[in-house]
Amino acid sequence: MSIKPAYMTATLAKGLDVLEALSDEEEAGLSDLARKMGLSGPTLFRLLATLAACGYVQKSAANRYRLTLKTWEIGARAVRRIGLREQAHPHMERLATELDETVHLSVLQGDGIVVIDKVDCANPVRVDTFVGLRAPLHGSATGKAILAFLPEATLDELLPSRLLRHTDATIIDRAALLRELAQVRRAGWARNREEWRPGVCAAAVPVRDATGTVVAALSVTVPSSRFANDVVRDRLVPALRRAAEAITREVTRKGQ
Amino acid sequence: MSIKPAYMTATLAKGLDVLEALSDEEEAGLSDLARKMGLSGPTLFRLLATLAACGYVQKSAANRYRLTLKTWEIGARAVRRIGLREQAHPHMERLATELDETVHLSVLQGDGIVVIDKVDCANPVRVDTFVGLRAPLHGSATGKAILAFLPEATLDELLPSRLLRHTDATIIDRAALLRELAQVRRAGWARNREEWRPGVCAAAVPVRDATGTVVAALSVTVPSSRFANDVVRDRLVPALRRAAEAITREVTRKGQ
DNA sequence: CTTGCGTTTTTCATATTTTGAAATAGGCTT
DNA sequence: AAGCCTATTTCAAAATATGAAAAACGCAAG
Incomplete structure (x- = not known):
């Protein structure tokens, strides 16, 4: 998604894309998502680890990832x-x-x-x-x-x-x-x-x-x-x- | 915010922190925010440019930044x-x-x-x-x-x-x-x-x-x-x- | 219990990206 | 017009992200 204007930190953009991709599905596995998004396994692994550490994503015991309500919480303040x-x-x-x-x-x-x-x-x-x-x-x-x-x-x-x-x-x-x-x-x-x-x-x-x-x-x-x-x-x-x-x-x- | 576990892409984490910081305020200027977050001007500038390009943030004519409802929209799907x-x-x-x-x-x-x-x-x-x-x-x-x-x-x-x-x-x-x-x-x-x-x-x-x-x-x-x-x-x-x-x-x- | 396939995780050398100092350009006030 | 603050751009150095390959799992079938 999104055009590429002059100043753009690619890693952040990728991370945000992951967020969006996850919002389309109930939950997703690593390799599936990697394929779908055209990212290498390790890269997506690290992005997800970061998103999880920051509380945006949860990783289940079965290695499946899903969004938490953190984005919603942040957005709710904007709506308010x-x-x-x-x-x-x-x-x-x-x-x-x-x-x-x-x-x-x-x-x-x-x-x-x-x-x-x-x-x-x-x-x-x-x-x-x-x-x-x-x-x-x-x-x-x-x-x-x-x-x-x-x-x-x-x-x-x-x-x-x-x-x-x-x-x-x-x-x-x-x-x-x-x-x-x-x-x-x-x-x-x-x-x-x-x-x-x-x-x-x-x-x-x-x-x-x-x-x-x-x-x-x-x-x-x-x-x-x-x-x-x-x-x-x-x-x-x-x-x-x-x-x-x-x-x-x-x-x-x-x-x- | 957030601890730093083994695997962590710093840039993404910083970008997410910016998102969170913005959710605390109606709107924010670049230099103010940079000071508050301990980021250098150019770095924050690029992070914000990326967030804006991806639709998470809006930049006013007066160079002030504010969250859009995009986080909320993404989260709303999770709530649903x-x-x-x-x-x-x-x-x-x-x-x-x-x-x-x-x-x-x-x-x-x-x-x-x-x-x-x-x-x-x-x-x-x-x-x-x-x-x-x-x-x-x-x-x-x-x-x-x-x-x-x-x-x-x-x-x-x-x-x-x-x-x-x-x-x-x-x-x-x-x-x-x-x-x-x-x-x-x-x-x-x-x-x-x-x-x-x-x-x-x-x-x-x-x-x-x-x-x-x-x-x-x-x-x-x-x-x-x-x-x-x-x-x-x-x-x-x-x-x-x-x-x-x-x-x-x-x-x-x-x-x- | 073993084998083997698919997945996730780790390691590591390399290439890329990010970074901030400094320079530049705008805006606004006095 | 001069001065001050903020935003942008440039650029070389430094830190980071990257993916290939290897290692570890997990699981199903033999």
């Missing part, structure tokens, strides 16, 4: 610093109950969005998601709701020249996406109709902080069967908007 | 693999409502416990905690509830020879702690009376998986003023126990 989550949560619960749909709070992270909190609905027919889930910017309602309010320069950096196709409905034409983003800006909400995962739709609104900057997005993720246009317009979007505004007020109050 | 959380959450909500106290789900991680989920109570007088919080094994109800059911060998490894004192009430005598753990085993629940943080008490019960192994602990964290003995015995503990059993049943069912 965003704040927002505690203040948003009660509103998300209310929303999930009112709409009986799964509600997500997500933020921009790298070239995608990441779900930092969610509240499941009671409805047994629901989409499988989880806190920590990453979604593409151009293929998610959340992504579009955030993209639409970004400075143009940032947007250019974030959008790759070739938008990846995930389903038949994915918007891969840059101009078309920009048109849609303009529409999102006008309407104040974004939608995703099976553009990333078949059968999955969503509606999202931006969440602003006290200064009016968009810092996150609030969304409901809905199976296609329940995503009729009028329901979205008359039920989902108004409720989302109310919740987002309530969150902003909350943050503004708490902020001072 | 534990499962448990989704299944436990509804029971935790019920418990928080019933008792009007903050409920935590925590697991063993390194030489402490880490909160992997929580549900706040409505009561405005409550203890400040957060998902991702780490607590000492011997100074928390959760820690004791987990310790008590560990194989003796593991327990020996986990408990340092000198238990750290956090408050006047902290149990720092190993023999006393072992006696208390025996008591926890007998009673099936553990308590913490201001042993870690002044004013903060808690009661915890172990959570077992389908095989009967203790995999987590469920706890209520309560300000001292509400932690009367009879309340704990008659109200908190029975409710905790019911919830923990319900979670175990849930996990057992879902597992097959």
